[in-house]
Amino acid sequence: MLTITKEFHFSASHVLDRLPSWHPCARMHGHNYAVVIELSGRREDLTEAGFVRDYRDLDAFKQWMDETFDHRHLNEALGGGISPSAENLAVWIFDQWTERIPELTAVRISETPKTWAEYRPVREA
Numbered sequence: 264m265l266t267i268t269k270e271f272h273f274s275a276s277h278v279l280d281r282l283p284s285w286h287p288c289a290r291m292h293g294h295n296y297a298v299v300i301e302l303s304g305r306r307e308d309l310t311e312a313g314f315v316r317d318y319r320d321l322d323a324f325k326q327w328m329d330e331t332f333d334h335r336h337l338n339e340a341l342g343g344g345i346s347p348s349a350e351n352l353a354v355w356i357f358d359q360w361t362e363r364i365p366e367l368t369a370v371r372i373s374e375t376p377k378t379w380a381e382y383r384p385v386r387e388a
């Protein structure tokens with residue numbers, strides 16, 4: 264298996280309102296988020312150019328990220344009462360893009376330089 268990744272960035276606010284009130288993250292605050300998407304393919308399925316998928320094909324993902332998340336409040340952007348944790352954000356982004364990018368195998372989210380959450384669903388054989 265071959266994997267490729269591309270990293271994207273946005274800035275947004277959130278409130279983790281399911282946390283107890285003493286928790287700092289229950290207050291409104293913001294992060295400079297990093298999002299890494301991972302695409303996978305078999306060596307025999309590489310394109311003529313030797314790509315799992317052209318990185319340039321991910322321009323639409325960048326545009327969607329900018330429109331959906333950049334300088335927005337994530338509690339509103341996710342909607343549906345979903346708590347905007349890094350884990351839920353990774354799952355939400357994966358679910359939005361798995362049909363448009365069939366090679367998508369994982370989404371990773373960083374809120375701070377020290378933290379990462381990854382969603383990598385188990386593929387059926």
Ligand SMILES: Nc1nc2c(c(=O)[nH]1)N=C([C@H](O)[C@H](O)COP(=O)(O)OP(=O)(O)OP(=O)(O)O)CN2
Nearest residue numbers: 279287288294347348349350351374375377378380
């Ligand atoms: N499992 C998770 N834990 C936490 C999440 C999360 O999404 N998933 N989110 C937060 C906060 O939103 C935020 O990321 C704060 O994280 P924290 O590591 O506490 O950030 P600090 O910069 O304050 O950490 P220092 O240790 O002081 O550097 C909290 N937890």
Ligand SMILES: [Zn+2]
Nearest residue numbers: 288292294374
């Ligand atoms: Zn936070």
